Amino acid sequence: MVFETGFILLAIIQIFGFFVEGSAGFGSTVISAPFATSILGIETGVPFGTIMSTIFVVGLTLKSLKNISWKDLGKILVACLPGLFLGQYLFYIIDPNVAKVGIGLAVTLIAAFKIYQNIVSPLVLKKVKSGDEVDTLTKKVFRYSCLIIGGVVHGAFNIGGPLITVYTLEAVKDKIRFRNTMIALWATLDILNSINQFRNGAWTPYLWSAVLVCVPFAAVGFILGIKFLDKINREQFLRFVYVVLLAVGLNTLIRSLLVFM
DSSP: OOOOTTHHHHHHHHHHHHHHHHHHSSSHHHHOOOOOOOHOHHHHHHHHHHHHHHHHHHHHHHGGGGSSSSHHHHHHHHHHHHHHHHOOOOHHTTTTHHHHHHHHHHHHHHHHHIIIIIIIIIIIIIOOOOOOOOOOHHHHHHHHHHHHHHHHHHHHHHHHHHHHHHHHHHHOSSHHHHHHHHHHHHHHHHHHHHHHHHTTTTOHHHHHHHHHHHHHHHHHHHHHHHHHHHHHHHHHHHHHHHHHHHHHHHHHHHHHTTOOO
């Protein structure tokens, strides 16, 4: 087993990342990725995120089988799986920083718009929504496009969660079922990713050393996140998720842009 002081910083990041994962159903890998790839290198950092996520999401999925929106999970998988395999190929041929700038910008803009709709407009400007919004063809195309692109991004860099979340928030209204459906999705995609990474020789003693150090810290965050979700209502949950999306988008965008400076 190898030990580096950088593992401790990475382990502390897992507490926050898996708190978000346990409450929102996504985010641990995206939050951790900049630190993991910086500390471990991209060839180890990407499979590190996959393994860490797999350990926790598979366990929660098995525990929550009766409270998953299987119909919506099926739609998500059908839209994402082709992109997942394409992304695994693109990982080796495209500049990850260029791709992440685009991803970060897209997620930031989407999150900022949703924060205006759900936080600024009702709480700051005191505007009242006038009935249910019409679900137009344009909105549907946008949501499914997020699914497809999210699959590609997840296959390439394991950070497709924010884009896939855009679709799932509209499809699954109950906060617990939303979280469990997202978790079940990651369990499926992460297992497929793990198999591919294993075949490519990404599972090294160095990788598993980092995982062993970080798992206890991630467990603390994950449990706290699950408890937090039980204490908030649907409206508060949506606001929390959109703020997380904005933070994730800005983090991805800024860190990727700094590489070019």
